[in-house]
Amino acid sequence: MATNWPLARRKRALQQRARILQGIRQFFIETGYLEVETPHRIPTPAPESHIDAIPFDTWFLHTSPELCMKRMMAAGYEKIFQICRCWRDKERGNLHLPEFTLLEWYRSGGDYQSLMEECEEVIRYVAMAIGLGQRIFFRGHEIDLSEPWERISVREAFHCYTQTSVTETMEENLFDEMMVHQIEPKLGVRRPTFIYDYPAKRGALARLKEQDPSVAERFELYIGGLELANGFSELVDSEEQRRRFHIENENRQSFGKPIYSMPAKFLAELDHMPPSTGIALGVDRLVMVFLNAETIDEVVAFTPEEL
Amino acid sequence: MYTASDLRKGLKVIIDEEPYIVTAFEFSKPGKGQALYRTKLRNMITGLTMDRTFREGDTFEPASLEERAMQFLYKEGDHYHFMDNETYEQIIISEESLGDAKNFLIENMNVEILLFGDRAIGVELSNFVNLRVIKTEPWVRGDTSKADFKPATLETGYVLRVPPFIEEGELITIDTRTGDFSKRVKE
DSSP states (O other): OOSOHHHHHTHHHHHHHHHHHHHHHHHHHHTTOEEOOOOSEESOOOOOTTOOOOEETTEEEOSOSHHHHHHHHHTTOOEEEEEEEEEOTTOOBTTBOSEEEEEEEEEESOOHHHHHHHHHHHHHHHHHHTTOOSEEEETTEEEEOSSOOEEEEHHHHHHHHOSSOHHHHHHTTOHHHHIIIIIGGGTTSSSOEEEEEEEGGGOTTBOBOSSOTTEEEEEEEEETTEEEEEEEEBOOOHHHHHHHHHHHHHHHHHTTOOOOOOOHHHHHHHTTSOSEEEEEEEHHHHHHHHHTOSSGGGGSSOOGGGO | OEEGGGOOTTOEEEETTEEEEEEEEEEEOOTTSOOEEEEEEEETTTOOEEEEEEETTOEEEEOOEEEEEEEEEEEETTEEEEEETTTOOEEEEEHHHHGGGGGGOOTTOEEEEEEETTEEEEEEOOSEEEEEEEEEOOOOTTOOSSOSOEEEEETTSOEEEEOTTOOTTOEEEEETTTTEEEEEOOO
């Protein structure tokens, strides 16, 4: 008899998790992507206002493989993907683990619109691979995975679901609160939703939209109100990137957070990166969606509290 | 001092100078945004609940609540007088702050008083207390038309439903968490 019941009970979930990981790999191998591995331990994370790295000696555990994978793109790797562990300090809740699994993929050419389409393909492919059909049940919603998924701009979402506007909300510094309380619960409840064109300030590594530089070509995917993935048209201008990192560091300083040194090698190589798209998808959360799990704890072998 | 990342269910904190207990807690972090800590809080004085969302940098003082063993002395109008078993100091708690506890207090009963600073904000009773029935209808044997329960008034004035065989003058046990009859006490 097993004495660790919580762990024994998760066996089915972990078997499904393994099949989901296999399905993801299969999709990317079939579509000509190269699986890569980049170091988990890095000298400096990308300076971003609200993402905190866990220090490791004088270095850090990466918060995502973004910088290394972009350096590979700059060196001529055109289609790459990676499934890896990432760490973010002090993130713990029903939907967060400080150590979690991220799927990231990058490809040259295209823009965030084509990336949304590819993202749909990945998730539909994996759903089929594990024996789910076009309809899934998650958080009390019946969600239709067949085409087309909903696409709504941040501006439209504020118009539809709130009494205020993005501009006003940004001025009042309440963007995150509005997203969490008013908008997120409405996203992806009948079919998955891509919410796109975030305020420029909210896309530190994304390209600004040519026709409207007040927004970044960035999107998030939601299913059943749960945020699953963040993708964008990549910024490939090192001067602009450096300027934005400085702003992010200033924000960090104003919040009393440590500032991060400039990722010099990344910046030096960024100008060689072709126009590309990139996306990070939370694998644990994808497993939650497919298994209709309420908490992230149900889809991992061990939570930090259980170690 | 607590920061928002210390928030957990059951944590007691001071907000707007009043003690609150966290009754529900959720961590949110919308993409690339800041950490938000969504809570439901119950005011430990008024019992009212509210929803509040905190940000990462928010800080709180812990609400230090002290429990002290005291004895209920007597009631005077709306005021209930208690005495600290160690210091013999006397305090007064209003009927309103006592809540349901007033239904179960009899003189000389030992209770735990919850203090916030110098202010008494509540009473912790034992889960079960024995109280005497001072008024109830007699049971007519063989009468099956009556319901399974009948009303009875206790020495505190509290009225509850008891089985028909309970008679005036009897001692019964009450569950103070629900206010329900638990059993008859054999004397």
